[in-house]
Amino acid sequence: MYNFVLENPTKIIFGKNTVDQIGPETKQFGTNILLVYGQGSIKKNGIYAAVTNSLKSSKLNITELGGIRSNPLLSDVRKGIKLTRQHAIDVIVAVGGGSVIDTAKAIAAGAVVEHNVWQFFRGKKGIASALPVCTVLTIAASGSEMNGGMVITNDETHQKLGIGNKKLYPKVSILDPAVTFSVPASYTAYGAVDAIAHCLEFYFTTTLVNAHVQDRFIEGLIINIIEACNILMIEPDNYEARANMMWCATMALNGWTAAGLGRVGFPMHMIEHSLSALHDLPHGAGLSIIIPAWLRWAQKDHAEKIAQFADRVFGIDTGTIDNNAALGIKKLKSWFTSVQCPVKLSECSIKPGEIPTLAEHSLIQAKLWRLKEYSKETIIEILTIAA
Amino acid sequence: MYNFVLENPTKIIFGKNTVDQIGPETKQFGTNILLVYGQGSIKKNGIYAAVTNSLKSSKLNITELGGIRSNPLLSDVRKGIKLTRQHAIDVIVAVGGGSVIDTAKAIAAGAVVEHNVWQFFRGKKGIASALPVCTVLTIAASGSEMNGGMVITNDETHQKLGIGNKKLYPKVSILDPAVTFSVPASYTAYGAVDAIAHCLEFYFTTTLVNAHVQDRFIEGLIINIIEACNILMIEPDNYEARANMMWCATMALNGWTAAGLGRVGFPMHMIEHSLSALHDLPHGAGLSIIIPAWLRWAQKDHAEKIAQFADRVFGIDTGTIDNNAALGIKKLKSWFTSVQCPVKLSECSIKPGEIPTLAEHSLIQAKLWRLKEYSKETIIEILTIAA
Numbered sequence: 193m194y195n196f197v198l199e200n201p202t203k204i205i206f207g208k209n210t211v212d213q214i215g216p217e218t219k220q221f222g223t224n225i226l227l228v229y230g231q232g233s234i235k236k237n238g239i240y241a242a243v244t245n246s247l248k249s250s251k252l253n254i255t256e257l258g259g260i261r262s263n264p265l266l267s268d269v270r271k272g273i274k275l276t277r278q279h280a281i282d283v284i285v286a287v288g289g290g291s292v293i294d295t296a297k298a299i300a301a302g303a304v305v306e307h308n309v310w311q312f313f314r315g316k317k318g319i320a321s322a323l324p325v326c327t328v329l330t331i332a333a334s335g336s337e338m339n340g341g342m343v344i345t346n347d348e349t350h351q352k353l354g355i356g357n358k359k360l361y362p363k364v365s366i367l368d369p370a371v372t373f374s375v376p377a378s379y380t381a382y383g384a385v386d387a388i389a390h391c392l393e394f395y396f397t398t399t400l401v402n403a404h405v406q407d408r409f410i411e412g413l414i415i416n417i418i419e420a421c422n423i424l425m426i427e428p429d430n431y432e433a434r435a436n437m438m439w440c441a442t443m444a445l446n447g448w449t450a451a452g453l454g455r456v457g458f459p460m461h462m463i464e465h466s467l468s469a470l471h472d473l474p475h476g477a478g479l480s481i482i483i484p485a486w487l488r489w490a491q492k493d494h495a496e497k498i499a500q501f502a503d504r505v506f507g508i509d510t511g512t513i514d515n516n517a518a519l520g521i522k523k524l525k526s527w528f529t530s531v532q533c534p535v536k537l538s539e540c541s542i543k544p545g546e547i548p549t550l551a552e553h554s555l556i557q558a559k560l561w562r563l564k565e566y567s568k569e570t571i572i573e574i575l576t577i578a579a
Numbered sequence: 580m581y582n583f584v585l586e587n588p589t590k591i592i593f594g595k596n597t598v599d600q601i602g603p604e605t606k607q608f609g610t611n612i613l614l615v616y617g618q619g620s621i622k623k624n625g626i627y628a629a630v631t632n633s634l635k636s637s638k639l640n641i642t643e644l645g646g647i648r649s650n651p652l653l654s655d656v657r658k659g660i661k662l663t664r665q666h667a668i669d670v671i672v673a674v675g676g677g678s679v680i681d682t683a684k685a686i687a688a689g690a691v692v693e694h695n696v697w698q699f700f701r702g703k704k705g706i707a708s709a710l711p712v713c714t715v716l717t718i719a720a721s722g723s724e725m726n727g728g729m730v731i732t733n734d735e736t737h738q739k740l741g742i743g744n745k746k747l748y749p750k751v752s753i754l755d756p757a758v759t760f761s762v763p764a765s766y767t768a769y770g771a772v773d774a775i776a777h778c779l780e781f782y783f784t785t786t787l788v789n790a791h792v793q794d795r796f797i798e799g800l801i802i803n804i805i806e807a808c809n810i811l812m813i814e815p816d817n818y819e820a821r822a823n824m825m826w827c828a829t830m831a832l833n834g835w836t837a838a839g840l841g842r843v844g845f846p847m848h849m850i851e852h853s854l855s856a857l858h859d860l861p862h863g864a865g866l867s868i869i870i871p872a873w874l875r876w877a878q879k880d881h882a883e884k885i886a887q888f889a890d891r892v893f894g895i896d897t898g899t900i901d902n903n904a905a906l907g908i909k910k911l912k913s914w915f916t917s918v919q920c921p922v923k924l925s926e927c928s929i930k931p932g933e934i935p936t937l938a939e940h941s942l943i944q945a946k947l948w949r950l951k952e953y954s955k956e957t958i959i960e961i962l963t964i965a966a
Contacts, residue, residue, distance in 0.1 A: 193756075193822040195594025200587070206839065207582025369580075404803050404823050405830075412795025419791065435580040436791050439839060443792075448835070452593065452826060 194400060194454035199358070200447050202338045206367045206439065208431070211242045214285065214328055215250030217364040221324040222282020226275055228257045228296045230288045234330060237374045243287050243328055255279045257299075263468050263475065264291040265347045269309055272299035276323070286327045286362075289383075290334025290475075294342035296325050297360045310346060312355060315560050319357040327365045331375050332438040333383030333476065335390060335445030337365035345469050352469035353557060354461070367442065369434035377425055380437075381531035382476025384421040387441035388414055389460055389479040391449060395501065396487070396494055398453040410449050411504045413440045418505075421531055457563050460486050463571055466553035473540055480533035481540070484525040485578035491517050537579050547575045581787060581841035586745070587834050589725045593754045593826065595818070598629045601672065601715055602637030604751040608711040609669020613662055615644045615683045617675045621717060624761045630674050630715055642666045644686075650855050650862065651678040653733045656696055659686035663710070673714045673749075676770075677721025677862075681729035683712050684747045697733060699742060702947050706744040714752040718762050719825040720770030720863065722777060722832030724752040732856050739856035740944060741848070754829065756821035764812055767824075768918035769863025771808040774828035775801055776847055776866040778836060782888065783874070783881055785840035797836050798891045800827045805892075805914060812918055844950050847873050850958055853940035860927055867920035868927070871912040872965035878904050924965050934962045 205213055218225060225247060234240040247254055257272050275281070276299055286296035300323040302309030311317040329337045336342065340361045343354035375383070391410045398406075417440045423433035443449065450456055460482050467478035491498055495517045502508040502520025510516055525535050534540050542550075551571040558566045592600055605612060612634060621627040634641055644659050662668070663686055673683035687709040689696030698704040716724045723729065727748045730741035762770070778797045785793075804827045810820035830836065837843055847869050854865035878885060882904045889895040889907025897903055912922050921927050929937075938958040945953045 193594070193819060193826065195597065197590065197592050199590040203584065203586040204838075205584050207580070210582065402819070404806065404819075405799070405826055408799025408803060409796060412792070412799055416791050416795060432580060432789070432791075435839070439580065439792055443835075448830075451591075452822070 193403070193405070193452040196451045198447055198451045200338065200361065201363075202361045203364045204338060204367060204442070205364065208368060208370055210366050210368045211239065211328055211371065212246045214243055214326065214366055215246035215248070215252065217366070218247065218283055218285055218326045219250045219252060221326070221363060223252055224280050224282045225252045225254050226257060226272060226279070226281040226284045226299065227254050228260060228272060228284060228286045228288070228292055228299070230258070230260045230292050232258065233374070234287055237371075239287060239328065239330060239371055243285070247285070255281060260288065260292045260295045262291045263345045263352065263472060264295045266310060266344050267347050268295055269298040269302060269344060272296075273302045273309060276303040281323065283324045283326060286325060287330065289329065289331035290336045290343075293325070293327050293334070293336040293362070294344060296327070297322070297336070297342040298344050300325050301357070301360065313344060313346075313353040319359050322359045325360070325362045327362045328371070329365060329367050329438070330371050331379060331383050332372060332434070332441040333386040335387070335442055337362060337367065338442050338446040341445070343465070350469050351553070351556060352465040353560060354465070367438055369431060369438045372434050372438060373429040375428070377428065378532060379474070380424050380428070381421060381533050382474045383441060384417050384437065384531070385476040385480045385483070385528065385533055387417050387444045389483060390444040392483060393458045393460055394449045394453055394456050396490060396497060397457040397459060399455060400453055403453055406449060406451070406453055407500070411501070413444055413449070414505050416440050418527060425531055458561060459563055459566060462557045462561060462563055462566065463554045463574060465557050466550040467542070470550065470553060471540060471542060477534050477540065480528040480535055481537055481578050482574070484521055484528070484535055485574050487521045487524070488577050489574045491521070537575070544576070544579045547572055547579070550575055580790070580792075580839040583838045585834055585838045587725065587748065588750075589748045590751045591725060591754060591829070592751065595755060595757055597753050597755045598626065598715055598758065599633040601630055601713065601753055602633035602635070602639065604753070605634065605670055605672055605713045606637045606639060608713070608750060610639055611667050611669045612639045612641050613644060613659060613666070613668040613671045613686065614641050615647060615659060615671060615673045615675070615679055615686070617645070617647050617679050619645065620761070621674055624758075626674060626715065626717060626758055630672070634672070642668065647675065647679045647682045649678045650732045650739065650859060651682045653697060653731050653735070655682055656685040656689060656731060659683075660689045660696060663690040668710065670711045670713060673712060674717065676716065676718035677723045677730075680712070680714050680721070680723040680749070681731060683714070684709070684723070684729040685731050687712050688744070688747065700731060700733075700740040706746050709746045712747070712749045714749045715758070716752060716754050716825070717758050718766060718770050719759060719821070719828040720773040722774070722829055724749060724754065725829050725833040728832070730852070737856050738940070738943060739852040740947060741852070754825055756818055756825045759821050759825065760816040762815070764815065765919060766861065767811050767815070768808060768920050769861045770828060771804050771824065771918070772863040772867045772870070772915065772920055774804050774831045776870060777831040779870060780845050780847055781836045781840055781843050783877060783884060784844040784846060786842060787840055790840055793836060793838070793840055794887070798888070800831055800836070801892050803827050808918055845948060846950055846953060849944045849948060849950055849953065850941045850961060852944050853937040854929070857937065857940060858927060858929060864921050864927065867915040867922055868924055868965050869961070871908055871915070871922055872961050874908045874911070875964050876961045878908070924962070931963070931966045934959055934966070937962055
């Protein structure tokens, strides 16, 4: 096990009927609130009303920034920073999924500095402080509710870049699984794929081969995510399945799965970011295409670990490592298909001729994340498997 | 899954050569330090020198309270409170295992109130604040390094009582697995049993039958603890095994295994406390006696869950639930024996005639922990199985 420091200060309030705690929890951090949310689904399912009632009952002043879209945009972050300054905002409240929470984090970091907020993402500036962020999660997927990561798309350059910083952990995150009953099957599955992808990045790209504790933890999460997602495809309002999915997705990327693994790359995310940036695919749909391709490419180096995954997650044990690994990848891919997630670029109308452009784009993130082993040729090789 | 709030503020610094960070980390909380430690093993293995050098390099003033024994005593807590007041102590630094850390926590809570500190343990007073505690862990076992629990023995009444409070989480805990190379085989095994016991209390005494996420997490921890302990019986200085053991023991009782399980009893600990209080047994040795007896007693109600444990942890699958459960208990018991832990009261010279006295003693803890289902007769029944 490698040395690590683990410190996760986010307070999680998990369970039924917890949304109305957002007012009292937020109040600890100030009175002027910037309320950030998405495309309006929260106005249909009652979450918007519940959140604003709670904030108003706590006598908080609300400024709104709605309309945040998936693959969230830098232009919205800039709008939020402007509003934050105009209204002397003390705390940002994000009501949504990863896109909304990431936007809130970027506003929180950008509002306290003079320079262009994009410089954080380009690695030109470090984050020394940020306004407090509280969240009400509405989709199980990104894990952003309990970590310091954020991913933003620059709508001028079409670059989608992600960074992490310990100042960006939300102070409080409210996770009510019942809030996700209305998430459609497609986005429930994309969320499951995203959470599985976080697990797999740690599982396969650590330089540590025998990560006993972390391996079992991750395998358990993946088994549970698959089980819960299968139930939700048939019963979208099964509370237990929504609860398991939500908690697994949070734990997949809150530091616990990674603690002790040393340097971990995020190559599948690095490649995927070009798909969702240039084609505006849902992130989970991009990942379900990239994961099997990356695994097939990686099998030459990681056959043993992929075989362990195949055995422990899917019970595949044919006797030979290579066979087990190949069957494990096949099984995961066919599970993605079973929950209606794409597994080929062609399913999303992305043509082989676009692969060099996608690779070029991914290379920017590869450099920023110091994934030196990924040249343009390597990324093209992986994308070609995904064609 | 039940509703829960999870907030664990302890900063973990884990790995090789991390002990000398104790000075700079402690300094954030003040300059007058009460250094609490055990029976002197840290003076032999160099840890005492490393800690005091680091504290002195950070220009901290050290007052010492050494000699804390396992099953730590209220009289030592009182000594610590007195020293804390005399020397205007700002922060308590615990260098040791659960006994030392629990003593430090009790001093930290007791020093800021006027009343008798034992009133906290008797449930007569609540803990509203405490001095900050930092720790350097020297044995993998109790989990006290990352939770708000503490267990103290009143040397006047011979009561051993435990309580938990969120004000008692250590601020910083330094976990260097190499520090535990010199822990003898017996205490390594007792530590493993203690960590397994924490896992099993959550696994078996929740009112939730299908705790999907938590079950897999706990099963993974137990598998890893057994694997690591087996290695350490032969190679006490195997770093990877020490690291896995240490991290599993911390995770077994830091809130993660319990999150979402609802009301969890600690019946095995409740019964064990009478053994280690009245016979001064090592806590882990008391637990290895009580666990198989409790499981055999509980089999009538929990056969299915015990069978799941038998299957997933030991690969036992004979076809019938009762058979699997019985074999699972037998296998765990024989593993305890294989690492030289006692599994019968008679092995520790505790006679059947003492059982009523032990049960009477356990009943005090049962009442304080509101384990209403445990009458004196029930406890006698379990202890009789353990005879």
